[in-house]
Amino acid sequence: MVSNTYLLKLAKDYGCPAYVYDLNTITKKFKILLKTLPASCKIFYAAKALTNPTILNHVRSLGCNLDASSIYEVHHALKAGFLAEQIIYTSNGIHFDEIKDAIAAGVFVNIDSLSNLEKFGKYFGSTKPLGIRLRPNILDGGNLKISTGHGRSKFGIPIEQLDQILYLKEKYQLKILALHNHTGSELKLKSFSLTAALFLKLLKHFDDVKYIDFGGGFKVPYSPTDMAFSIPNLAKLILEFQEKLFKKYKKKYEFWFEPGKYLVAESGFLLAKINVIKYNPEQTIIGLNTGFNHLIRPMFYQAYHPIFPLKKRLGKSQNYTIVGNLCETDTFAENRLLSPLKENDIVAFGNAGAYGYEMGSRYNSRPYPIQIAVHNKKSWIISKEGT
Ligand SMILES: Cc1ncc(COP(=O)(O)O)c(C=O)c1O
Numbered sequence: 001m002v003s004n005t006y007l008l009k010l011a012k013d014y015g016c017p018a019y020v021y022d023l024n025t026i027t028k029k030f031k032i033l034l035k036t037l038p039a040s041c042k043i044f045y046a047a048k049a050l051t052n053p054t055i056l057n058h059v060r061s062l063g064c065n066l067d068a069s070s071i072y073e074v075h076h077a078l079k080a081g082f083l084a085e086q087i088i089y090t091s092n093g094i095h096f097d098e099i100k101d102a103i104a105a106g107v108f109v110n111i112d113s114l115s116n117l118e119k120f121g122k123y124f125g126s127t128k129p130l131g132i133r134l135r136p137n138i139l140d141g142g143n144l145k146i147s148t149g150h151g152r153s154k155f156g157i158p159i160e161q162l163d164q165i166l167y168l169k170e171k172y173q174l175k176i177l178a179l180h181n182h183t184g185s186e187l188k189l190k191s192f193s194l195t196a197a198l199f200l201k202l203l204k205h206f207d208d209v210k211y212i213d214f215g216g217g218f219k220v221p222y223s224p225t226d227m228a229f230s231i232p233n234l235a236k237l238i239l240e241f242q243e244k245l246f247k248k249y250k251k252k253y254e255f256w257f258e259p260g261k262y263l264v265a266e267s268g269f270l271l272a273k274i275n276v277i278k279y280n281p282e283q284t285i286i287g288l289n290t291g292f293n294h295l296i297r298p299m300f301y302q303a304y305h306p307i308f309p310l311k312k313r314l315g316k317s318q319n320y321t322i323v324g325n326l327c328e329t330d331t332f333a334e335n336r337l338l339s340p341l342k343e344n345d346i347v348a349f350g351n352a353g354a355y356g357y358e359m360g361s362r363y364n365s366r367p368y369p370i371q372i373a374v375h376n377k378k379s380w381i382i383s384k385e386g387t
Pocket residue numbers: 046049067090148182184185186215216217218258259260261262354
């Protein structure tokens with residue numbers, strides 16, 4: 001792992017705010033998966049966590065496959081050298097045109113609505129294979145915002161609509177090769193077992209299925225009290241599930257996983273400089289030269305990120321409230337016990353690799369909205385992506 005001294009050097013050499021990614025950490029995490037999970041498992045990096053081309057290239061060089069959640073991510077992945085057959089595209093709430101583009105690019109698509117399933121059938125019939133993303137009504141995820149499998153979630157086709165899926169499958173002779181589900185961004189072993197039990201029952205309706213996709217969501221510890229998701233325990237459950245499947249269907253399936261956070265979260269640091277310190281009566285406020293436009297997780301998800309000074313000053317530690325420089329409430333953390341801080345010191349946010357840069361300054365998986373000005377019934381574009 002990169003040392004604080006090295007991070008400080010980077011902050012001095014390049015300036016900050018800056019995101020720093022340690023590629024060795026990504027390698028280490030991928031190798032753990034490779035070594036621990038059964039050979040029947042295939043890993044697809046959920047690129048939505050971080051789509052930077054260098055990161056994609058590195059992930060590809062490790063032999064990992066890729067899970068895209070938009071056509072833009074598909075194109076980024078192809079540009080980074082992934083082969084189309086290494087990419088799956090789990091669509092969500094998108095126009096059918098994007099599915100056509102993904103099929104034209106040669107990637108495997110998981111469909112997540114009855115509406116797009118019908119369109120897929122009409123347009124492609126049995127000529128192209130597909131997967132189905134189901135909503136199993138299993139509550140998972142650290143909080144509701146990252147919980148995607150429950151009964152009010154917008155993701156996937158509700159399991160109650162199985163009859164309609166089967167009707168469309170028959171009507172268009174759909175070649176369904178994968179059943180997909182992602183219960184949330186903090187998968188619990190219990191949820192894996194519940195989903196596995198559901199798939200075990202459902203597979204009797206899907207003779208063509210070869211791949212069972214459990215999505216991502218392997219938790220990494222963010223706060224000191226967080227527990228990491230146990231990959232060895234998951235491996236045991238997969239082996240048990242594999243046995244049950246074989247007993248019931250006399251067939252070997254491939255198991256797909258789409259980790260994002262697990263592979264890249266711990267590789268990333270956001271470095272920021274202390275602009276100003278306010279010694280207020282109630283609290284001491286540390287104002288950084290960054291804001292939620294660079295790291296939104298604390299404000300949006302109430303997510304905890306480790307924050308630490310890169311140079312530890314001698315003296316008594318004290319509680320600090322750490323905020324950004326936006327003219328908005330952008331609190332990163334409250335009551336953090338840290339060694340004494342001074343203006344112009346550099347602090348680092350840990351675990352900033354996943355959904356950090358990506359959800360902030362450059363949310364890369366969708367185009368930016370253009371901005372249009374209107375004046376006296378005339379309109380014109382005032383900014384486009386990248387301007
Ligand atoms: C379909 C799907 N797969 C994979 C992931 C990756 O999740 P995580 O980064 O928690 O592993 C997500 C996250 O939202 C997802 O929606």
